[in-house]
Amino acid sequence: MSHVLGVCPHDVTQDPEKWTAFATELRARGVIDSSFAPEPCFEKFAQGFSSYTLAYAHPLHAVVLWRRFGFTPIAAYKDTFDEAVVIAGKQIKSPSLAAIGHARVACIHGSPSHAAFLIDLCARSIPSPALCAAKSSYPDVVMAVAQGEATYGVVLNSVWETMMTLRDRVRPFHTTKTRKLVHVFMAAPVLKPRTEEVRRVLTSMHGDPAGRAVLDRLGCSELVPVTDTDLERMGAALETCGLRAAA
DSSP: OOOOEOGGGGTTOOTHHHHHHHHHHHHTTTTOEEOOOOOOHHHHHHHTTGGGSEEEEHHHHHHHHHHHOOOOOEEETTTOOEEEEEEEEEOOOOOOGGGGGSSEEEETTTTTHHHHHHHHHHHTTTTOOOOEESSSSHHHHHHHHHHHTEEEEEEHHHTTOOOOOOOEEEEEEEEEOOOOOOOOOEEEEGGGGHHHHHHHHHTTTGGGGGHHHHHHHOSSOEEEEHHHHHHHHHHHHHHHOOOOOOO
């Protein structure tokens, strides 16, 4: 049987080769005989859910894989959460979350950043924005704010850190700290009998030089266990903020 590793498009655009190295390490450890083909399109990534043996998915996709496709949560990066950076146009002298409910906000609807943003607003009892400029990429979000199409914008924290020159065109003024959303390694039903074995292999990779080298390239110090209970909590957090559809 051919096993396929699927990886969230957020994480393949900068360095897809690191995931090829990860797939090679999985083969060496006898986890799965895995092939990996980078998929930069979220729609096509989601269309391939049923073909993945192991998937690294953003939180909304992870919940879908768990609830609809019978996948099992395995592991996540240690102390790495999906958060949002909220940006404003440089012409806005005093950007404010309190005023955001009456402003046009650029975002990727149904994305981890959108979810973290809404969860943060909910926790602060701030109404969600009534006006949304829906975009398909984070550079488009930044440009919408820079060019005045939207007053504010929402960008995934990990993506914001890679925007060297583009982000100079806007002003970041708030970063969420919800600590509720994570990307998760999810195992397909075919791996159900080996769930604990796969989890044990992934969460022990940091314990030897070869495993540490692969994790370092992924920007991860260690993988930690994720369970059904964690997915239940994440799903509840998403429902609280009103998001069920994933980008």
